[in-house]
Amino acid sequence: MDLEDIRKHYEKMSDNRFIKLLTTNAHGLRPEVYEIIKKEIKKRKLSPDLFEAVLAQNKEYSLEEIEVYAELIRKLPCPICKRKELKLNGTICYTVTSFILFSSSRKEVIIACPDCLNKENKKGIISTALFGWWAIPWGFLKTPLYIYRNFKAKKENDLRNSNNTLKDFTLEHIGEIETYKQDKKMLSYIIENYEL
Known part of the structure; x- marks a missing residue:
């Protein structure tokens, strides 16, 4: 999908579905999608912590961090x-x-x-x-x-x-x-x- 298709896809989602996606299924997202997610979170007036969930799923962790x-x-x-x-x-x-x-x-x-x-x-x-x-x-x-x-x-x-x-x-x-x-x-x- 190109970035515009991704933006439109997120835009069509309900808040609940969007939140579920960000908190449970954001692993492996391309870095260029991050800005689209930030804007969609801001537009919907959702918690900025949701973006932290995206970052958390796309990070390598040490045993101590886990x-x-x-x-x-x-x-x-x-x-x-x-x-x-x-x-x-x-x-x-x-x-x-x-x-x-x-x-x-x-x-x-x-x-x-x-x-x-x-x-x-x-x-x-x-x-x-x-x-x-x-x-x-x-x-x-x-x-x-x-x-x-x-x-x-x-x-x-x-x-x-x-x-x-x-x-x-x-x-x-x-x-x-x-x-x-x-x-x-x-x-x-x-x-x-x-x-x-």
Whole structure:
């Protein structure tokens, strides 16, 4: 697309769609598009923080910088139990459900306190152990693998620092975190409504 087409495309978007694009899907934009975005933000009288989200998604980060952003997430109340005492971390919960000839597998990223993460992995293990085996051949193949993955994920739930799952989540949502870093309610919304 040439720059004029891009400008017209942004102009046609609703505010909500434009904001969503800037906070979640601005990675890899050409630098010459930045000026168009700045003008559109100003024209719509939107928060200048939205442009910071674009820049955040188009920057290389050191591990230390990712940790700073992850710490914003870690300080939020747990989205499951609502407690504030324990710092949040992340896990991936794996489940397999089988029905004779059909097997359904799911992996879900969860951001919560370590206690809730452990409970979620435990539920994944129990559910998979009870309902994962019953399909031929995938149930027999996936069930032990997913049980193992839950046990492995569970080992990282109680780490004192951000675990790899939380770091990956942080990097994936860096634009939204940058935009709403002063808004704990919006940050909580992001971690509660995340879908893999």
